[in-house]
Amino acid sequence: MQHNLPxxxxxxxxxxxxxxxxxxxxxxxxxxxxxPSHDTRTxxxxxxxxxxASQITPSPRLVKSIRLFGILQPPSVVLHAGQDEIDPDATFxxxxxxxxxxxxxxxxxxxxxxxxYESATPQLAAILGLIENEQRSAAWIREVQxxxxxxxxxxxxxxxxxxxxxxxxxxxxxxxxLAQLPEALYTAVLAGTLSQVAAKKMMRLTSSQLHxxxxxxxxGEPMTEALVTGMLHVQVNAGLHALPLDSGGTTLEGExxxxxxxxxxxxxxxxxxxxxxxSIIALxxxxxxxxxxxxxxxxxxxxxxxLLQELEVASRSTSPLLTTQTPEEVCYG
Amino acid sequence: MDDFPKTxxxxxxxxxxxxxxxxxxxxxxRGGSPLEAFLVDPxxxxxxxxxxxxxxxxxxxxxxxxxxxPQDPTTERVVMHPGTEIPIVDILIWIGAxxxxxxxxxxxxxxxxGASRKLNPNLDLTQLxxxxxxxxxxxxALNTLWAEQRxxxxxxxxxxxxxxxxxxxxxxxxxxxSDNTEPVLPxxxxxxxxxKCYDLLPVSVATLPPAPDDESPLCLREIGSTLYSYQPTGxxxxxLTPGIFAILPITGFALxxxxxxxxxxxxxxxxxxxxxxxxxxxxxxYETEK
Numbered sequence: 001m002q003h004n005l006p007x008x009x010x011x012x013x014x015x016x017x018x019x020x021x022x023x024x025x026x027x028x029x030x031x032x033x034x035x036p037s038h039d040t041r042t043x044x045x046x047x048x049x050x051x052x053a054s055q056i057t058p059s060p061r062l063v064k065s066i067r068l069f070g071i072l073q074p075p076s077v078v079l080h081a082g083q084d085e086i087d088p089d090a091t092f093x094x095x096x097x098x099x100x101x102x103x104x105x106x107x108x109x110x111x112x113x114x115x116x117y118e119s120a121t122p123q124l125a126a127i128l129g130l131i132e133n134e135q136r137s138a139a140w141i142r143e144v145q146x147x148x149x150x151x152x153x154x155x156x157x158x159x160x161x162x163x164x165x166x167x168x169x170x171x172x173x174x175x176x177x178l179a180q181l182p183e184a185l186y187t188a189v190l191a192g193t194l195s196q197v198a199a200k201k202m203m204r205l206t207s208s209q210l211h212x213x214x215x216x217x218x219x220g221e222p223m224t225e226a227l228v229t230g231m232l233h234v235q236v237n238a239g240l241h242a243l244p245l246d247s248g249g250t251t252l253e254g255e256x257x258x259x260x261x262x263x264x265x266x267x268x269x270x271x272x273x274x275x276x277x278x279s280i281i282a283l284x285x286x287x288x289x290x291x292x293x294x295x296x297x298x299x300x301x302x303x304x305x306x307l308l309q310e311l312e313v314a315s316r317s318t319s320p321l322l323t324t325q326t327p328e329e330v331c332y333g
Numbered sequence: 334m335d336d337f338p339k340t341x342x343x344x345x346x347x348x349x350x351x352x353x354x355x356x357x358x359x360x361x362x363r364g365g366s367p368l369e370a371f372l373v374d375p376x377x378x379x380x381x382x383x384x385x386x387x388x389x390x391x392x393x394x395x396x397x398x399x400x401x402x403p404q405d406p407t408t409e410r411v412v413m414h415p416g417t418e419i420p421i422v423d424i425l426i427w428i429g430a431x432x433x434x435x436x437x438x439x440x441x442x443x444x445x446x447g448a449s450r451k452l453n454p455n456l457d458l459t460q461l462x463x464x465x466x467x468x469x470x471x472x473x474a475l476n477t478l479w480a481e482q483r484x485x486x487x488x489x490x491x492x493x494x495x496x497x498x499x500x501x502x503x504x505x506x507x508x509x510x511s512d513n514t515e516p517v518l519p520x521x522x523x524x525x526x527x528x529k530c531y532d533l534l535p536v537s538v539a540t541l542p543p544a545p546d547d548e549s550p551l552c553l554r555e556i557g558s559t560l561y562s563y564q565p566t567g568x569x570x571x572x573l574t575p576g577i578f579a580i581l582p583i584t585g586f587a588l589x590x591x592x593x594x595x596x597x598x599x600x601x602x603x604x605x606x607x608x609x610x611x612x613x614x615x616x617x618x619y620e621t622e623k
Contacts, residue, residue, distance in 0.1 A: 056598060060605075302560060306560040
């Protein structure tokens with residue numbers, strides 16, 4: 001069987017050439033003829049000078065993370081004093097990564113890898129910072145990927161254990177939810193076309209909406225923020241299903257069997273209406289999400305929101321609210 | 334030290350939290366005390382010299398004192414942290430009417446989302462500890478016309494003399510149809526009630542007004558992310574004056590991040606220094622996007 005060699009994509013070559021030209025223009029504005037070369041070297045922290053160190057305080061979380069794992073992203077430095085970079089008495093000024101260097105000292109580290117640039121200007125320091133920030137802003141996707149790897153490898157770690165390692169609990173919970181998405185949606189998140197804001201919106205979709213979104217992506221629909229936002233404002237059928245609070249679970253004659261977006265109950269659940277405060281709150285939240293924005297639903301939306309807030313406050317109370325509740329079930333039920 | 338009560342990061346009556354800002358919080362938790370435990374009813378008049386002009390956007394630190402004889406100023410002493418010679422310092426915060434026209438607006442927001450107030454980073458945050466309290470004042474908290482007005486619909490602190498709990502006939506006997514023939518003392522209001530402020534809200538400020546023929550109207554009012562109900566009586570709100578209406582515990586500081594993840598380093602340094610100095614008494618802090 002003959003295998004064809006991959007043919008270079010001529011469009012990609014042209015695009016890359018245009019990017020190089022733009023980079024040259026940018027470097028010229030920075031007063032740089034060519035991007036200064038840099039080597040990766042391990043340097044003693046005692047030989048690093050941190051400009052403005054008195055104005056910077058690394059967070060305890062950063063120090064803890066460095067103590068456990070070291071500096072994962074080498075700071076950028078430039079020769080400050082000494083004959084050359086290999087001079088054992090040479091000192092280096094930190095042009096980017098000052099907080100990491102100070103954090104390493106507080107963590108008791110003695111040396112660290114650095115990207116040593118042969119020259120630097122303030123403009124170069126700024127552009128390095130922008131590049132690093134852009135890479136960092138895309139780091140959330142990398143973290144989702146890493147978490148998915150842990151899940152696939154069946155590494156059992158609780159959220160509390162990860163927090164103890166220095167992860168922020170709120171952002172970790174969000175990334176974990178993304179890591180557990182169905183394959184098609186997970187792959188779309190990794191593609192990087194979705195902003196973090198849009199990914200957070202996706203977490204507000206119900207399970208049926210996520211399923212619908214997955215089907216759309218599988219059928220070739222590109223995953224965009226507009227698509228996710230549109231799902232949040234999905235239309236409901238005229239004529240609401242009866243709320244599944246009566247034991248009969250009746251529906252209006254002529255209704256289709258497709259469930260409304262805001263109902264998440266299965267047929268079995270319809271026979272047992274929600275009787276706990278959290279389940280009633282969840283039902284109301286689903287109902288609120290399914291309401292079309294507009295004048296016709298203005299009053300319903302206001303009343304639903306007000307009732308939800310009152311119930312959420314009441315759920316923190318030590319007194320039972322429902323006749324079905326016992327004092328032991330409140331607060332944590 | 335990440336597990337402590339925090340507020341809910343929603344848009345509030347005063348808007349969204351500012352990147353680079355430092356906020357003092359009274360966060361929410363299951364198992365905590367209900368908000369009523371920290372409301373001051375009746376509201377107290379502001380300390381001398383502490384009006385809106387002095388306090389608006391300028392929270393002030395206030396050394397806590399106590400008197401063994403409330404009537405004798407010479408018995409006043411500074412209150413210290415247990416087992417130390419370090420005074421407890423509280424913080425006086427003015428809740429302006431610009432963003433919270435009515436004291437009920439702020440109370441209901443705190444009830445749902447916790448309290449979060451921006452501080453000047455130049456304030457000496459090192460003086461605040463877990464023993465410190467947020468003393469909150471509002472320009473329209475203390476009702477001076479209470480004696481001329483009906484009692485409130487409800488007093489959530491159930492203060493004696495604020496609202497009657499039994500309806501009486503004209504003869505002073507209970508109208509619940511019971512056989513009790515013992516005369517019940519007529520209800521006498523004893524002073525202003527914080528919760529009367531809810532009843533004094535006009536119908537015109539409701540987001541969702543009541544039905545036109547409703548004899549006992551129920552209105553919904555929206556402020557920031559908060560929606561709450563009130564029953565207007567149509568009585569005059571002219572008698573509302575400044576007062577201390579709440580004394581909240583402080584659960585920590587929130588440092589709001591800039592887009593690049595940095596926070597106000599000056600404020601953070603003070604907080605970190607306080608955590609080192611005060612150890613077990615220190616207030617925790619956290620960094621957040623909003």
